[in-house]
Amino acid sequence: MKKILLTFAVLASLGLNAQNNTSYWQQHADYRMNVDMNVKNFQYTGDQELVYTNNSPDTLHQVFYHLFFNAFQPGSEMDVRSRTISDPDRRVGDRISKLSPAQQGYLKVNSLSRDGKPLKYEEVGTVLEVELDMPILPGEKATFKMKFEGQVPEQIRRSGRNSSEGVALSMTQWYPKLAEYDFQGWHADPYIGREWHGVWGNFDVKLSIDKSYTVGASGVLQNANEIGHGYEDEGVKVKSKKGDKHTWHFIAEKVHDFSWAADPEYIHDKRTAADGTVLHFLYKDNPEIKENWKNLQPKTEELLKFFNEHIGPYPWPQYSVIQGGDGGMEYAMLTLITGERNFGSLVGVTAHEMAHAWFQHLMATNESIHEWMDEGFTSYISSKAMNEVMNQNKENPYEGAYNSYLRLATSGVEQPQSTHADRYTYNAAYGASAYSKGEVFLAQLGYIIGEENLQKTLKRYYNDWKFKHPTPNDFIRVAEKVSGAELDWYLRDWTQTTNTIDYAVQNVQEEETGTQVTLERIGVMPMPVEVTVNYTNGSSKQVYIPLQMMRWEKPFEDAENVVVKDDWAWAYPTYTFSLEEPLSEISSIEIDSSKLMADINRENNVYQK
Ligand SMILES: [Zn+2]
Numbered sequence: 001m002k003k004i005l006l007t008f009a010v011l012a013s014l015g016l017n018a019q020n021n022t023s024y025w026q027q028h029a030d031y032r033m034n035v036d037m038n039v040k041n042f043q044y045t046g047d048q049e050l051v052y053t054n055n056s057p058d059t060l061h062q063v064f065y066h067l068f069f070n071a072f073q074p075g076s077e078m079d080v081r082s083r084t085i086s087d088p089d090r091r092v093g094d095r096i097s098k099l100s101p102a103q104q105g106y107l108k109v110n111s112l113s114r115d116g117k118p119l120k121y122e123e124v125g126t127v128l129e130v131e132l133d134m135p136i137l138p139g140e141k142a143t144f145k146m147k148f149e150g151q152v153p154e155q156i157r158r159s160g161r162n163s164s165e166g167v168a169l170s171m172t173q174w175y176p177k178l179a180e181y182d183f184q185g186w187h188a189d190p191y192i193g194r195e196w197h198g199v200w201g202n203f204d205v206k207l208s209i210d211k212s213y214t215v216g217a218s219g220v221l222q223n224a225n226e227i228g229h230g231y232e233d234e235g236v237k238v239k240s241k242k243g244d245k246h247t248w249h250f251i252a253e254k255v256h257d258f259s260w261a262a263d264p265e266y267i268h269d270k271r272t273a274a275d276g277t278v279l280h281f282l283y284k285d286n287p288e289i290k291e292n293w294k295n296l297q298p299k300t301e302e303l304l305k306f307f308n309e310h311i312g313p314y315p316w317p318q319y320s321v322i323q324g325g326d327g328g329m330e331y332a333m334l335t336l337i338t339g340e341r342n343f344g345s346l347v348g349v350t351a352h353e354m355a356h357a358w359f360q361h362l363m364a365t366n367e368s369i370h371e372w373m374d375e376g377f378t379s380y381i382s383s384k385a386m387n388e389v390m391n392q393n394k395e396n397p398y399e400g401a402y403n404s405y406l407r408l409a410t411s412g413v414e415q416p417q418s419t420h421a422d423r424y425t426y427n428a429a430y431g432a433s434a435y436s437k438g439e440v441f442l443a444q445l446g447y448i449i450g451e452e453n454l455q456k457t458l459k460r461y462y463n464d465w466k467f468k469h470p471t472p473n474d475f476i477r478v479a480e481k482v483s484g485a486e487l488d489w490y491l492r493d494w495t496q497t498t499n500t501i502d503y504a505v506q507n508v509q510e511e512e513t514g515t516q517v518t519l520e521r522i523g524v525m526p527m528p529v530e531v532t533v534n535y536t537n538g539s540s541k542q543v544y545i546p547l548q549m550m551r552w553e554k555p556f557e558d559a560e561n562v563v564v565k566d567d568w569a570w571a572y573p574t575y576t577f578s579l580e581e582p583l584s585e586i587s588s589i590e591i592d593s594s595k596l597m598a599d600i601n602r603e604n605n606v607y608q609k
Contacts, residue, residue, distance in 0.1 A: 376438010
């Protein structure tokens with residue numbers, strides 16, 4: 001009887017799994033670190049305890065850690081790539097090759113054990129390769145203990161000491177970080193140029209640093225009333241402590257990275273947003289930027305509200321906007337941005353980096369291979385947010401992205417978006433592909449399935465994929481489920497090829513019963529086609545030609561003004577339809593007057609009498 005019941009229980013749970021499609025799994029890592037920073041020579045030591053849970057169905061015989069700071073050494077892959085690519089990032093150039101030993105970065109592992117037994121490991125550039133004498137079985141936990149030491153490089157890219165704006169420590173990609181293992185296996189990518197993929201988990205970090213320094217970090221400060229520096233509760237008088245250092249204790253939960261920044265001259269402002277999220281602002285005490293940084297604070301709250309409403313609620317207790325780094329870069333519960341900017345640029349960079357809290361940190365795509373989901377989705381939602389929060393009133397807030405994509409598509413150097421982020425021939429082509437073409441992916445999806453379906457898709461994507469690692473297929477499946485349309489063709493052509501869209505009005509001629517219009521598909525990429533017909537009496541109407549392979553028709557809000565024609569099957573290069581009105585009553589005919597379809601040649605889209 002017992003056995004039968006048990007079988008039933010197993011079957012029931014299997015049934016549930018099948019329904020929820022929970023073949024998805026992800027690894028888990030809990031870090032405990034104690035770090036001691038020497039602000040005079042920029043060297044630090046640390047110990048790390050990592051409890052790793054193998055939730056995969058696989059037996060693991062090795063593990064890998066990232067040692068990102070080793071990239072900032074002459075001869076590293078980052079250095080050589082920057083000196084051999086024809087359009088290097090200006091911030092990097094040949095600067096790494098000129099670093100003296102005292103200016104370089106490094107991260108060294110001094111000891112590593114698993115469950116008390118020492119392990120064999122080898123440092124290979126920015127990756128630590130670790131052999132396991134005993135495998136980690138599916139479902140098993142392993143505890144790794146490590147001692148490490150590092151040196152913070154001169155600020156060249158993303159992290160470092162003494163930024164051009166005088167920020168002492170921008171500490172990102174700074175600790176030995178376990179590489180992610182997922183359904184595609186290990187992702188022990190070397191640090192060459194960009195993009196990350198991390199293991200979900202919790203961080204408990206104790207950081208000792210000269211007590212004059214104010215720290216901003218991922219996580220929530222546990223000993224705020226002891227540390228002060230603007231973190232203390234209202235009304236608390238912080239007692240001065242003996243010794244030269246403070247030990248800051250941060251806990252960050254349900255994240256896949258931990259970053260921090262510190263400076264002895266930071267101003268620290270705090271603001272609690274309407275949703276309860278505590279916003280922290282840390283910036284240099286520089287009279288030239290103070291006003292902008294004060295005015296940024298209510299705008300940041302508006303941005304948070306916009307993203308909460310348009311994607312889904314920000315799930316962590318706090319978010320910090322910190323002056324640091326060399327541009328703008330997103331991290332867990334914080335961003336590092338340069339601060340000496342005009343106000344529009346300061347709000348713009350904050351909008352972009354804050355949006356990454358959703359499209360990078362919460363829906364944590366593997367950025368190395370799906371960079372367009374990370375940068376593109378972020379650019380899309382921040383363009384939309386800026387339009388509202390800064391009252392830009394642009395009819396098409398994505399216009400800049402379309403223009404940038406069109407330049408890319410006609411440049412001859414475009415590579416498919418499925419290219420690894422480090423493997424683009426030109427940095428500029430990476431940028432246009434990831435940011436602009438990625439932004440257009442979403443804006444154009446709104447053209448294909450309708451704005452309402454797109455907005456519902458973003459919200460369901462949040463619901464289904466927060467705190468996970470979604471793939472492009474996961475996203476398009478959400479869009480398919482929300483809309484009911486077949487969209488696999490869109491994902492494939494747009495992201496895995498460089499096929500382009502070009503539709504044209506080929507011929508317009510009078511016929512006995514009205515006017516005959518012939519359209520032509522010149523580009524290889526399919527699209528549903530919307531045509532605006534303008535009449536000499538000032539009226540207009542929309543003609544919608546569904547794309548047959550979508551097995552679907554788009555819903556229109558003003559349906560009475562839209563004529564839905566028969567499907568256009570892709571392989572036919574031309575498509576002819578009739579209008580009741582004689583040619584004399586028609587003033588112009590235009591394909592896609594919304595300009596949301598990324599047609600690479602708009603000159604042939606219009607028939608004008
Ligand atoms: Zn970005």
